[in-house]
Amino acid sequence: MEILVENVSKQFGNFIALDNINLEIAKGSLVTLLGPSGSGKSTLLRAIAGLEPPDTGKIWISGKDATYQSVQDRKIGFVFQHYALFKHLTIRENIAFGLNIRKASKNRIKARVEELLELIQMAGFGDRYPSQLSGGQRQRVALARALAVEPEVLLLDEPFGALDAKVRKELRTWLRRLHDEVGVTAILVTHDQEEAMEVSDEIVVMNKGQIEQVGTAAEIYDRPATPFVMSFIGPVN
Numbered sequence: 001m002e003i004l005v006e007n008v009s010k011q012f013g014n015f016i017a018l019d020n021i022n023l024e025i026a027k028g029s030l031v032t033l034l035g036p037s038g039s040g041k042s043t044l045l046r047a048i049a050g051l052e053p054p055d056t057g058k059i060w061i062s063g064k065d066a067t068y069q070s071v072q073d074r075k076i077g078f079v080f081q082h083y084a085l086f087k088h089l090t091i092r093e094n095i096a097f098g099l100n101i102r103k104a105s106k107n108r109i110k111a112r113v114e115e116l117l118e119l120i121q122m123a124g125f126g127d128r129y130p131s132q133l134s135g136g137q138r139q140r141v142a143l144a145r146a147l148a149v150e151p152e153v154l155l156l157d158e159p160f161g162a163l164d165a166k167v168r169k170e171l172r173t174w175l176r177r178l179h180d181e182v183g184v185t186a187i188l189v190t191h192d193q194e195e196a197m198e199v200s201d202e203i204v205v206m207n208k209g210q211i212e213q214v215g216t217a218a219e220i221y222d223r224p225a226t227p228f229v230m231s232f233i234g235p236v237n
């Protein structure tokens, strides 16, 4: 198991954002946290990232207790909706950013950046600036940047939320392809049922800080476990 969330709870004042969450995420899988706004998806993702330590419970990453490990010590890549590219850096420099921080060698950085530009089919775009790209291309670069440092875990919080429906659909296909090629364990947060159904190995349906059901798209669609899942995702009766 790559990620193990054990009895994790988190409160903001009197509000219970996460209510005793237990979850196992298999190595190399693409798992989606799906639920309405305010259901605790981002809080759970931030806890796994180390950005928001839980009040109680434990988080294990690759067999290690990571509950209070710093963000820097976790091998995690992020893509957020508003985690924009650096405007004053070229695409190549944006992708190289994390490698530079880690003081990788010049040759290593050059090779890795070109490899990633190929992977996102933007080989000719390295010298451009983010403002010269479409929204969809920018998020492909954001994915490449997150993958540059070869993270063990890739966390995506509504990464395509700001884009129009057609581009979102295209990016889903990209995400699935990149995930499969790179073989990283990925957790995607979305409130979009169709996105979750299409892209995930497994879907975790959340509501009011609790997990309602975990299963494949087919399992959840065919056999919703609770009335909430039935109404949120299940077949229309």
Ligand code: ADP
Residues within 6 Å of the ligand: 012, 015, 017, 035, 036, 037, 038, 039, 040, 041, 042, 043, 044
């Ligand atoms: P989701 O991502 O599913 O929309 P969140 O995990 O962001 O839900 O938030 C769940 C609830 O927790 C929200 O309704 C929000 O009001 C509350 N919350 C989240 N983060 C904070 C915070 N830092 N301070 C206070 N309340 C918060």
Ligand code: MG
Residues within 6 Å of the ligand: 041, 042, 043, 189
């Ligand atoms: Mg959120």
